Amino acid sequence: MDLTIIQIILVIIIAFLAGMEGILDEFHFHQPIIACTLIGLVTGNLGPSLILGGTLQMIALGWANIGAAVAPDAALASVASAIILVLSGQGEAGVSSAIAIAVPLAVAGLLLTIIVRTIATGLVHLMDAAAKEGKIRTIEFWHIIAIIMQGLRIAIPAALIIAIGARPVRNLLESMPTWLTDGLAIGGGMVVAVGYAMVINMMATKEVWPFFAIGFVLATITEITLMGLGIIGVSLAFIYLALSKQGGSGNGGNGNTGDPIGDIIDSY
Amino acid sequence: MDQEMKLTKRDRISIWWRSTFIQGSWNYERMQNGGWAFSMIPAIKRLYKTKEDRSAALQRHLEFFNTHPYVASPVLGVTLALEEERANGAPVDNTAIQGVKVGMMGPLAGIGDPMFWFTLKPILGALAASLAMSGNILGPILYFVLWNLIRMGFMWYSQELGYKAGSKITEDLSGGMLKDITKGASLLGMFILGALVNRWVSVTFTPTVSEVELNEGAYIDWSSLPAGTEGVKTALQQYDNGRSLTDTNVTTLQDNLDSLIPGLGGLALTLLCMWLLRKKVSPIVMILGLFIVGIVFHVLGIM
Numbered sequence: 052m053d054l055t056i057i058q059i060i061l062v063i064i065i066a067f068l069a070g071m072e073g074i075l076d077e078f079h080f081h082q083p084i085i086a087c088t089l090i091g092l093v094t095g096n097l098g099p100s101l102i103l104g105g106t107l108q109m110i111a112l113g114w115a116n117i118g119a120a121v122a123p124d125a126a127l128a129s130v131a132s133a134i135i136l137v138l139s140g141q142g143e144a145g146v147s148s149a150i151a152i153a154v155p156l157a158v159a160g161l162l163l164t165i166i167v168r169t170i171a172t173g174l175v176h177l178m179d180a181a182a183k184e185g186k187i188r189t190i191e192f193w194h195i196i197a198i199i200m201q202g203l204r205i206a207i208p209a210a211l212i213i214a215i216g217a218r219p220v221r222n223l224l225e226s227m228p229t230w231l232t233d234g235l236a237i238g239g240g241m242v243v244a245v246g247y248a249m250v251i252n253m254m255a256t257k258e259v260w261p262f263f264a265i266g267f268v269l270a271t272i273t274e275i276t277l278m279g280l281g282i283i284g285v286s287l288a289f290i291y292l293a294l295s296k297q298g299g300s301g302n303g304g305n306g307n308t309g310d311p312i313g314d315i316i317d318s319y
Numbered sequence: 320m321d322q323e324m325k326l327t328k329r330d331r332i333s334i335w336w337r338s339t340f341i342q343g344s345w346n347y348e349r350m351q352n353g354g355w356a357f358s359m360i361p362a363i364k365r366l367y368k369t370k371e372d373r374s375a376a377l378q379r380h381l382e383f384f385n386t387h388p389y390v391a392s393p394v395l396g397v398t399l400a401l402e403e404e405r406a407n408g409a410p411v412d413n414t415a416i417q418g419v420k421v422g423m424m425g426p427l428a429g430i431g432d433p434m435f436w437f438t439l440k441p442i443l444g445a446l447a448a449s450l451a452m453s454g455n456i457l458g459p460i461l462y463f464v465l466w467n468l469i470r471m472g473f474m475w476y477s478q479e480l481g482y483k484a485g486s487k488i489t490e491d492l493s494g495g496m497l498k499d500i501t502k503g504a505s506l507l508g509m510f511i512l513g514a515l516v517n518r519w520v521s522v523t524f525t526p527t528v529s530e531v532e533l534n535e536g537a538y539i540d541w542s543s544l545p546a547g548t549e550g551v552k553t554a555l556q557q558y559d560n561g562r563s564l565t566d567t568n569v570t571t572l573q574d575n576l577d578s579l580i581p582g583l584g585g586l587a588l589t590l591l592c593m594w595l596l597r598k599k600v601s602p603i604v605m606i607l608g609l610f611i612v613g614i615v616f617h618v619l620g621i622m
Binding site (some may be wrong): 264 | 346348354356363364373377378380381388432435436441442443446447449451453454455456466467468499500502504508509510511515516517518519520522581582585586589590593595597607609610611612
């Protein structure tokens with residue numbers, strides 16, 4: 052479908068916000084579930100965009116900027132794939148191919164972030180010079196310029212995709228054979244694991260693995276919703292913290308060996 | 320200067336708002352330094368009036384700084400308290416201020432990452448995404464509102480806490496409370512991750528293991544049903560009684576795996592990804608690789 056001027060402007064503003072947030076990580080306009088939904092909202096494609104946002108969010112759950120490491124870029128992935136989905140006019144049927152397009156875009160976005168962060172190094176030196184002069188305004192100015200650069204990082208590619216237009220995008224997507232789109236959908240079901248693996252690797256210790264196992268097994272009971280699992284998880288954490296404190300304070304007294312079953316056996 | 324210099328609540332609110340943009344000029348040399356200075360500006364304006372003082376303050380706040388963006392707030396709070404003392408003539412030198420910043424940023428990042436990136440974001444995100452995938456607009460609304468309420472609340476209260484406690488905060492930090500929160504967050508996070516791996520990593524194998532012809536009476540005999548709605552009724556009744564829809568019972572490889580525990584394939588894949596990550600394989604290579612595997616296995620008829 053073709054977009055009106057107002058729709059195009061709104062989409063580019065959303066893209067700008069997503070780009071800013073890609074570095075700031077505060078309001079989370081760059082998270083797929085927000086960015087895709089907003090683009091769907093302003094273009095009148097709320098339903099399919101919502102599903103795209105949810106699906107991409109699942110894939111991007113574990114993507115986080117930790118220290119100096121940069122995760123695949125959710126901002127470009129969600130903005131560009133939502134625009135492509137809207138332009139293609141395929142509705143819900145286009146979601147899985149839009150996701151397949153999103154992943155290479157996440158890589159491209161990552162490269163763009165690295166470029167902007169390198170340019171920012173130069174800006175910081177301009178701030179140093181301003182600091183020597185005590186020029187507060189100038190420091191603020193360069194900081195805001197750096198944020199705007201991050202916004203443009205996504206807004207410009209978004210504008211380019213809109214400029215290329217609906218027809219080429221639709222042709223591209225329609226020329227994809229079903230074995231390819233089905234295969235990509237299967238791949239999409241698996242790539243979620245990468246994000247989870249990243250998070251687990253950061254958190255895993257001997258102490259927390261049993262909780263992973265309990266969560267895994269309880270999730271097979273499909274009647275328990277995610278909310279329900281959350282409540283069980285919070286309760287387990289509280290129980291564990293309370294019990295581990297009791298164990299600590301009881302040490303050294305009453306022959307408490309920290310092995311309750313052993314204690315019972317001994318007393319018989 | 321007889322009058323004591325004091326930051327107003329308005330200054331602190333302004334600093335809190337500015338700290339939202341702390342990562343704005345993130346760079347490879349000194350990371351969050353530009354954003355840190357940007358956040359400190361209302362305090363510098365309030366506390367220092369001469370050009371020399373302001374210049375010195377700006378330069379000392381352009382030093383290296385990097386932590387989780389939200390837990391920068393308590394560090395800001397403490398630094399504000401220190402700057403206030405300094406402006407009032409207390410002997411707080413540059414190294415003391417930089418020392419506090421560096422001393423706090425490491426341990427605090429160790430709290431912020433598991434709390435926000437590894438627990439809150441996956442949990443809220445998964446909850447919202449599962450709503451959104453079923454077409455429910457509440458998903459994104461819930462995510463946006465809850466995330467920002469928690470974030471903004473945390474940043475304001477921890478900044479105030481840091482400001483009021485001043486340099487004493489390091490004692491508070493080593494106390495039990497924060498340790499408990501961090502530990503609780505990682506326990507909860509791992510529990511939810513276990514559930515997410517089971518529910519959302521989808522690995523389905525399609526090859527057929529066996530096809531068994533069913534006995535008469537075990538399946539719905541479509542050719543002998545009465546005509547019209549009566550036939551539909553009979554068919555539904557028979558289905559309800561546990562009769563099969565077809566005359567053969569097809570068992571796929573996936574059915575065999577599911578009878579052990581559903582989600583085994585996803586678990587194995589996740590463990591494989593963890594191992595590859597530890598072998599320093601780039602996540603992006605793995606993501607692209609999995610798409611290729613998906614296509615190839617689908618074409619071969621395995622998935």
